[in-house]
Amino acid sequence: MERSALFDALAAYASTRHWQYIYPVWSRRAQGLSIGINLHPNHCCNWHCVYCQVPGLQRGPSPTIDTHRLQQELTDCLNWLTLHIHHTTLTLRDYVQDIAFAGDGEPTTSPQFAEVLDMVAHLLQQRKPDDRPAKLRLITNGSQLQHAHIQHALKQLHTLEGEVWFKLDAGNDDEMLAVNDTHLPLVLHIQRLNTCCTLCATWVQTAIFSRSQHGETVTTPTLPGYMQALLPLKQKMSGILLYGIARPSQQDSRGCIQATSEKILESYAATLRTHGFRVRMFM
Numbered sequence: 001m002e003r004s005a006l007f008d009a010l011a012a013y014a015s016t017r018h019w020q021y022i023y024p025v026w027s028r029r030a031q032g033l034s035i036g037i038n039l040h041p042n043h044c045c046n047w048h049c050v051y052c053q054v055p056g057l058q059r060g061p062s063p064t065i066d067t068h069r070l071q072q073e074l075t076d077c078l079n080w081l082t083l084h085i086h087h088t089t090l091t092l093r094d095y096v097q098d099i100a101f102a103g104d105g106e107p108t109t110s111p112q113f114a115e116v117l118d119m120v121a122h123l124l125q126q127r128k129p130d131d132r133p134a135k136l137r138l139i140t141n142g143s144q145l146q147h148a149h150i151q152h153a154l155k156q157l158h159t160l161e162g163e164v165w166f167k168l169d170a171g172n173d174d175e176m177l178a179v180n181d182t183h184l185p186l187v188l189h190i191q192r193l194n195t196c197c198t199l200c201a202t203w204v205q206t207a208i209f210s211r212s213q214h215g216e217t218v219t220t221p222t223l224p225g226y227m228q229a230l231l232p233l234k235q236k237m238s239g240i241l242l243y244g245i246a247r248p249s250q251q252d253s254r255g256c257i258q259a260t261s262e263k264i265l266e267s268y269a270a271t272l273r274t275h276g277f278r279v280r281m282f283m
């Protein structure tokens, strides 16, 4: 079975199961089928990025997670996959790129993040290696990395050979505010990125797009500040995932931002590579 056909079939199955926390997604950055874990079905996040694709995004607290239900949903999803690929020569590991903590809010703001990570790790360890997805990932805005319990969870992710995708969309404080709607200074964000890199394999993920500002169109992040911030971490981080805006924002700002051309993305990638960064690009 083709990977895309398997994804379509799984998506159809998921829609009949009404899962609350688990969702299959075709991920262009993971380059295939990804199983998402959503710890914020209430669509609450502590940031409010201009390009965010979560409909009805709000600021607000993390909901209480029914971990038993989440475990059942993930087991259901993995068992369905195992059943539907058992007649092929490939394994689940070949078909499923990752299990990714992502969803409709920042996963690490959930007080139950570490508990859910433990539960997922335990569930995967009970399966044969070929019956597990290839990777366990955390896709994060990095805003909670100063907390000891999150650092501890990232050490656990490291022992599971997992990795982190850490959001950095800005080259200065004004862009942190304009793009991510956070007053977190860039220098503090970079300190958290540094902490993250010391705990677990970490890729920086950066959205590149154009936005209107004082009547002008600017492309963010502005490269000098972005590069200056990242250069000291070049040897510590795994690399940079650069991506354009492929789907429309679901926020009020949607009219103020535009996708950039592939040429602009390539020029960012080329400059970063010249400075020794490993870069993957996704349009």
Ligand code: SF4
Residues within 6 Å of the ligand: 045, 046, 047, 048, 049, 051, 052, 053, 054, 057, 103, 104, 105, 106, 141
């Ligand atoms: S951190 Fe993620 S979920 Fe939160 S607003 Fe930004 S893009 Fe949306």
